[in-house]
Amino acid sequence: MLRMVAIAAALVAWAxxxxxxxxxxIKAAVLRIETERPLPLSRLDLPPDDxxxxxxxxxxxxxxxxxxxLGHVYETLEADATPEDAILALDELEAQGARFIVxxxxxxxxxxxxxxxxxxxxxxxxxxxPDDRLRNDDCRPNLFHTAPSRAMxxxxxxxxxxxxxxxxxxxxxxxxxxxxxxxxxxxxxxARFGAEIEGxxxxxxxxxxxxxxxxxxxxxxxxxxxxxxxxxxxxxxxxDESQVFGAYIPYRTWEPRPVAGDAGxxxxxxxxxxxxxxxxxVQRRFEKDAGRYMNDVDYxxxxxxxxxxxxxxxxxxxxxxxxxDYIRSDAFELSGFKGVALSYRPWNNQLRHGVLLADGQLxxxxxxxDEFLHQHTRLDTLGYDQPDSTCSF
Amino acid sequence: MIKPMIKPLRLILGFAAALLTxxxxxxxxxxxxxxxxxxxxxxxxxxxxxxxxxxxxQRPRGITISPDGKELYICTSDEDLVEVYDPVSMxxxxxxxxxPDPELFVLHPSGNPLYIANEDDNLVTVVDVKTHTVLxxxxxxxxxxxxxxxxxxxxxxxxxxxxxxxxxxxxxTFEIFQNVLVDNRxxxxxxxxxxxxxxxxxxxxxxxxxxxxxxxEILHKVSFxxxxxxxxxxxxxxxxxxxxxxxxxxxxxxxNRVAVIDGESFEVIEYLLVGQRVWQMAFTPDEKYLIxxxxxxxxxxxxxxxxxxxxxxxxxxxxPWGVVVSPE
Numbered sequence: 001m002l003r004m005v006a007i008a009a010a011l012v013a014w015a016x017x018x019x020x021x022x023x024x025x026i027k028a029a030v031l032r033i034e035t036e037r038p039l040p041l042s043r044l045d046l047p048p049d050d051x052x053x054x055x056x057x058x059x060x061x062x063x064x065x066x067x068x069x070l071g072h073v074y075e076t077l078e079a080d081a082t083p084e085d086a087i088l089a090l091d092e093l094e095a096q097g098a099r100f101i102v103x104x105x106x107x108x109x110x111x112x113x114x115x116x117x118x119x120x121x122x123x124x125x126x127x128x129x130p131d132d133r134l135r136n137d138d139c140r141p142n143l144f145h146t147a148p149s150r151a152m153x154x155x156x157x158x159x160x161x162x163x164x165x166x167x168x169x170x171x172x173x174x175x176x177x178x179x180x181x182x183x184x185x186x187x188x189x190x191a192r193f194g195a196e197i198e199g200x201x202x203x204x205x206x207x208x209x210x211x212x213x214x215x216x217x218x219x220x221x222x223x224x225x226x227x228x229x230x231x232x233x234x235x236x237x238x239x240d241e242s243q244v245f246g247a248y249i250p251y252r253t254w255e256p257r258p259v260a261g262d263a264g265x266x267x268x269x270x271x272x273x274x275x276x277x278x279x280x281x282v283q284r285r286f287e288k289d290a291g292r293y294m295n296d297v298d299y300x301x302x303x304x305x306x307x308x309x310x311x312x313x314x315x316x317x318x319x320x321x322x323x324x325d326y327i328r329s330d331a332f333e334l335s336g337f338k339g340v341a342l343s344y345r346p347w348n349n350q351l352r353h354g355v356l357l358a359d360g361q362l363x364x365x366x367x368x369x370d371e372f373l374h375q376h377t378r379l380d381t382l383g384y385d386q387p388d389s390t391c392s393f
Numbered sequence: 394m395i396k397p398m399i400k401p402l403r404l405i406l407g408f409a410a411a412l413l414t415x416x417x418x419x420x421x422x423x424x425x426x427x428x429x430x431x432x433x434x435x436x437x438x439x440x441x442x443x444x445x446x447x448x449x450x451q452r453p454r455g456i457t458i459s460p461d462g463k464e465l466y467i468c469t470s471d472e473d474l475v476e477v478y479d480p481v482s483m484x485x486x487x488x489x490x491x492x493p494d495p496e497l498f499v500l501h502p503s504g505n506p507l508y509i510a511n512e513d514d515n516l517v518t519v520v521d522v523k524t525h526t527v528l529x530x531x532x533x534x535x536x537x538x539x540x541x542x543x544x545x546x547x548x549x550x551x552x553x554x555x556x557x558x559x560x561x562x563x564x565x566t567f568e569i570f571q572n573v574l575v576d577n578r579x580x581x582x583x584x585x586x587x588x589x590x591x592x593x594x595x596x597x598x599x600x601x602x603x604x605x606x607x608x609x610e611i612l613h614k615v616s617f618x619x620x621x622x623x624x625x626x627x628x629x630x631x632x633x634x635x636x637x638x639x640x641x642x643x644x645x646x647x648x649n650r651v652a653v654i655d656g657e658s659f660e661v662i663e664y665l666l667v668g669q670r671v672w673q674m675a676f677t678p679d680e681k682y683l684i685x686x687x688x689x690x691x692x693x694x695x696x697x698x699x700x701x702x703x704x705x706x707x708x709x710x711x712x713p714w715g716v717v718v719s720p721e
Contacts, residue, residue: 066558069534378625
């Protein structure tokens with residue numbers, strides 16, 4: 001099913017707003033690739049219907065406000081597609097004039113879209129897929145990433161756990177491919193920052209109903225037994241991107257231990273409680289507009305469209321090549337409410353992120369931590385740095 | 394909790410400073426808003442003693458005082474109000490409507506009206522401090538913050554943190570007549586006393602733009618570099634210029650430094666080590682001292698302006714944000 005809605009940015013004719021003679025229209029699109037997602041364990045984690053689109057609406061309004069002073073008009077199309085009709089949807093968006101396409105969905109579809117768009121006047125942003133291969137062997141010159149990679153999130157978590165001197169880890173990972181990949185990211189992070197993985201457990205997903213009436217009775221008996229034979233450890237690190245079991249671990253461990261990873265303390269790009277570095281204002285703008293809290297995907301879509309807006313504002317041009325070159329240049333700086341300028345790594349088109357480590361209620365800390373140094377920018381202590389990168393455009 | 398340990402040290406330092414300064418200086422009163430402490434710390438500039446700490450509304454940030462010294466204005470951000478105090482008794486006189494989440498404001502040189510940045514609504518609210526009414530709401534860029542008025546009172550400046558512009562507003566018609574694109578997250582705007590130059594700091598961009606207000610041209614961009622400090626920590630926020638325009642002081646946030654810039658060459662001539670996360674600053678009216686608020690070390694630093702030296706730090710409340718000094 002292909003559905004498209006156009007939202008034109010509200011253009012307010014402000015008295016006194018001085019528009020330059022050069023009027024530019026910037027047309028972007030958000031394309032959501034819908035795949036079957038399992039239901040989360042907690043009903044609080046159900047993805048909102050307007051995920052990604054809501055972030056786009058706020059970004060478009062923000063860009064448009066700035067555009068009012070410069071004569072720049074922003075328009076963002078919204079489209080849904082399945083992996084099968086994704087290419088068709090991209091062609092349709094291009095036919096409607098969209099040049100900057102923000103995609104959410106699985107890595108293989110995003111890669112297929114980038115290959116399909118190669119050599120055309122289009123720029124793609126990956127706002128959801130964390131797969132490190134998109135930043136390494138499968139990187140593409142026309143594909144930027146505002147989603148963090150698994151390595152970036154795992155490195156951010158590792159810095160804090162090591163800072164706390166919780167260096168003996170028990171790693172529990174799920175049986176699905178994303179969970180196995182996340183576990184690999186934690187192994188890499190442990191080796192980079194000096195933690196030891198004392199033992200590993202695999203939680204096999206055998207299917208079955210996620211929620212059952214009074215199901216907690218069984219869970220509180222099963223989880224401790226599952227962890228009973230684990231070697232000594234200081235912290236439990238959970239790799240469960242699929243959200244099959246992670247939320248069951250905290251408070252049910254055999255030994256009394258903190259839980260981090262995809263449950264307990266979670267590494268992410270955004271959190272509903274985050275108020276640091278002036279972020280309260282964007283939280284409130286979003287909540288007023290969407291009637292709910294902003295999540296990571298909304299924020300990553302916001303960053304993608306704001307990247308385009310920032311480039312167009314500085315260049316006074318919406319030329320796709322010029323925007324791509326500017327975004328990859330040293331001159332590009334984006335404020336994303338993390339206290340430092342965000343920019344793209346030119347070796348793999350990955351946006352540098354400050355990673356929030358948060359529990360359910362509050363942000364505990366922000367990685368990179370001050371103690372982890374780097375010769376260029378501390379943000380490059382997270383994920384694949386230039387010497388480690390296997391990407392070549 | 395750690396105050397009892399710090400107090401004796403402060404007394405000793407205060408005594409030493411009084412000895413050092415020697416010549417009788419005018420006694421001014423310094424008011425510091427404590428963002429997390431929900432209070433205002435009052436300091437005597439002669440003895441450098443804290444003479445009182447007063448509870449105010451939730452999350453006090455921007456602070457200013459009327460030219461006659463009779464009214465102290467405080468942005469209490471989480472109350473969505475401007476609270477007005479008697480600077481002597483520190484009793485609240487009344488409140489002013491401010492629009493939501495007021496952070497920074499500027500008073501017209503005549504003492505009326507007050508121009509307030511409303512970060513949430515992309516507005517500058519103009520409030521008459523005599524009639525306590527809103528005169529205008531001016532739409533500006535995304536996340537307005539920095540506010541300044543030209544010394545002749547004709548031009549109001551607002552900086553918008555996500556739009557990255559300095560908006561030039563006609564102080565009488567409330568219309569924007571000029572926009573200048575600066576670097577990322579412009580936090581603060583400050584004119585020279587003759588109005589010939591405007592300085593705009595960009596926190597994330599790490600620069601201060603020197604702007605010709607007559608045509609909006611950026612004449613110069615000051616950037617910062619200090620060995621041992623990561624470049625991303627050099628985040629300019631508060632800016633103050635001496636009356637003669639010879640020195641520009643720039644608070645560098647998490648770099649814990651105040652940069653001193655030469656008013657002719659626009660080169661940084663000194664980095665002064667102050668407390669942690671320094672954001673706002675204020676001169677004493679005789680310009681002998683500059684007081685800086687250090688949000689993460691819960692103190693203010695006192696800079697000797699002639700010597701370009703930090704002479705003192707004074708513990709205040711939790712997370713000091715804004716500072717203003719009484720006219721006499």
